[in-house]
Amino acid sequence: MRAAAPTSFRRLSLLLAAAFALAVAPDAAAQSELIVEPGPPGVLNDAIENDTARPADRVYVLRQGAYYGVTREINNQGYTLRIKAEGTEGTRPVIYPAPDNTGTPPGSRYSNLGGDVYFSGLYFLAVDPSQGEVATTFALNAPGMRFVVDNSVFQGGRSRLIEVNVDDTKLLISNSQFRNLVRNDGTSNGRPIDYRTVRADSLVVTNTSFLNISGYLVRYDGSEMNTVVFDHVTVYGTNREMWTNAFGTQAINYRFTNNLVVNPYGDGQPPVEDGVLPQGVVALDSLDAGIDNGFTEADRTIRIENNGYMITADLQAYYDARTAAGDPIQPRALLDNGLLEYVAANAGVVVGNNETYDIGFTTPPDLTDYIAWLSAFRDGAADPGTWAFGEEDGNYFPADQPPPEDLSYASTEAAYTAAQGGFPLGSLTYFPALLEQWEAGGGLSVANETVPGADGFALDGTFPNPSAGRLAVQLSLDAAAVVTLDVFDTLGRRVLTVPAQTVAAGDRQSVAVDASSLPSGVYLVRATAEAGGLVRARTSRFTVAR
Incomplete structure (x- = not known):
């Protein structure tokens, strides 16, 4: 039988910290970058395939604004694949499927990840x-593998973008955007994340947007979703629920917080009778009794709070017009009726501060084409057409950078301080200065994490944060321990190590770190404490700014 899941918010937050620590586990102490110059389709394939003597810490660096056509499946059997843009400012390099010099396309996918x-x-x-x-686009085929994405855009896709075919994967997605995953036949295709009948270790999504998604954000048909976190996510326009029902019946540690959901399930629902709970797009229910994964309801840790919901005026006007014409339709709610019934029967579930808003976004998507498609689809048209956000000519190629939508909003909006810590709801990528503050404060957090946890060890943070180079890592220990600090960059490379030293028991004990050799950016520090044969680890983020 599998070990029981954590049963408190504190332990859930520690599990999340462990997930991020796993995401940045190093392969080597020094970076080894290989710049891939742009050229005809296939140059990225060639660079990876011909790099037969690649060091363990290889990073393939792509030029800003360049296009890299993939003519064959990228297959990283037996090694870690790292690809990043050159620099952090400017236009992102574009990776796209392309026919080779014989006109042969790469097939139904352009990466087969091992x-x-x-x-x-x-x-x-x-x-x-x-x-x-x-x-x-991505097929995940190595059990236990990590799929870590930061500051990236995923455009297009009629079926599924990330297909997970193996057990115990760890997906960590931050500061990114999924847009225009559209299948116009009303099916559930157009899915960003698609788990097959597999067990999932962790899915953590932060400060990410999902814009114009015709299917579920997450399809899940497996036996166990151990840890699921959606925090500071903006969803603008889906044509299905957020995830399949199995997701809500198999999630063990489940956190849906500080998100902003706009125009979900655009096809709506028939009006419900008075006193009947409406259907919603965020699902949760009792564990599936037909699946024995070793967990019980008492093992689950569930938190659904500080979320915003909104139906825009143009979509509501469409519902009103259809209803007046004899096709009654109304929006789906945020929280599903099954979730509300589950909460009523389980006092330990935390659900609250999920509110409806009317927000004036800076540059919202134009829904004209989508509403026209909805009308044609509901009328039974043989070809209802299609739609896209920001691609009114129907062409995704070349890439439109930056994406045209700006879902920031004024500080006078009620949603601006409605998230935990007084931050805006939704993705903070639309509020760069506030995103920097959020990351400097450690990102994902749970109140009262500055005292030793169940194992007597806590990482209280780094000070000052941001830092010009020199900082102190503060720890709380219930007993003296030998402590080692490792610092990693956002690509998972160890860039600095503070040698082991003995730290006395007590609250807020300081260990000095000289990060003056590091360039400006966001880093993760992992503190490992060893005492009496017990090894414990904690992580925290900090920013170097000069």
Whole structure:
């Protein structure tokens, strides 16, 4: 039988910290970058395939604004694949499927992944120049593998973008955007994340947007979702629920917080009778009694709070017009009726501060084409057409950078301080200065984490944060321990180590770190404490700014 899941918010937060620590586990102490110069389609394939003597810490660096056509499946069997943009400012390099010099396309997918993956600062286009789309952009095929993405855009895809075919994967996605995953036949295709009948270790999504998604954000049909976190996520326009029902019946540690959900399930629902709970797009229910995964309801840790919900005026006007014309329709709610019934029967579930808003976004998407498609689809048109956000000519190629939507909003909006810590709801990528503050404060957090946990060890933070280079890592220990500090960059490379030293028991004990050799950016520090044969680890983020 599998070990029981954590049963408190404190232990859930520690599990999340462990997940991030796993995401940045190093392969080597020094970086080894290989710049891939742009050229004809296939140059990225060639660079990876011909790098037969690649060091363990290899990073493939792509030029800003350049296009890299993938002519064959990228397959990283037995090694970690790291690809990043050169620098952090400017136009992202674009990776797209392309026919080779014989006109042969790469097939139904352009990556078949057999090892850990780290992507940063990239633009993935699921469409080739002739507007042909691959069915799957990323197929995950190594049990226990990590798929880590930061500051990237995923554009297009009629079927599924990330297909998970193996057990115990760890997906960590931050500061990114998924857009225009559209299948116009009303099916559940157009899915960003698609788990097959597998067990999932962790899915952590922060400060990420999902714009114009025709299917579920997450399809799940497996036996166990151990840890699921959606925090500071913006969803603008889906044509299905957020995830399949199995997701809500198999999630063990489940956190849906500080998100902003706009126009979900655009096809709506028939009006409900008075006193009947409405259908919603965020699902939760009792564990599936037909699946024995070793967990009980008492093992679950569930938190659904500080979320915003909104139906825009143009979509509501469409519902009103259809209803007046004899086709009664109303929006779906945020929280599903099954979730509300589950909460009523389980006092330990935390659900609260999920409110409806009317927000004036800076540059919202134009829904004209989508509403026209909805009308044609509901009228039974043989070809209802299609739609896209920001791609009014129907062409995804070349990539439109930066994406045209700006879902920031004024500080006078009630949602601006409605998230935990007084931050805006939704993705903080639309509020760069506040995102920097959020990351400097450690990112994902749970109140009262500054005292030793169940194992007597806590990492209280780094001070000052941001730092110009010199900082102190503060620890709380219930007994003296030998402590080692390792610092990693956002691609998972160890960039600094503070040698082991004995730290006395007590609250807020300081260990000095000289990070003056590091360039400006966000880093993660992992503190490892060893005492009496017990090894414990904690992580925290900090920012170097000069």
